[in-house]
Amino acid sequence: MAAIDPSYEGIIDIVATWPAHRRFSLVQAVLKTLETEIPQEKSRSDTLSKARGLLAVDQSAPTDREVDEWLQEHRIEKYG
Numbered sequence: 001m002a003a004i005d006p007s008y009e010g011i012i013d014i015v016a017t018w019p020a021h022r023r024f025s026l027v028q029a030v031l032k033t034l035e036t037e038i039p040q041e042k043s044r045s046d047t048l049s050k051a052r053g054l055l056a057v058d059q060s061a062p063t064d065r066e067v068d069e070w071l072q073e074h075r076i077e078k079y080g
Contacts, residue, residue, distance in 0.1 A: 006014070015023055063072075 015026060
């Protein structure tokens with residue numbers, strides 16, 4: 001039996017005629033095919049240690065006034 005390779009639009013037209021439960025099953029099956037292609041997430045502890053490293057600085061956080069000044073300077077540079 002020869003394999004049929006309809007276009008994307010043809011597949012959508014065919015699937016649109018199916019009942020909702022069958023379309024949902026198809027979506028689940030397609031998502032399962034992606035599980036092997038999606039890289040595994042890094043462990044949360046790795047992310048936490050990186051975040052702690054980003055926060056470990058010797059200076060204090062900028063004040064609201066300093067941030068407002070920086071924003072104003074940026075706007076002046078960008079928009080004149």
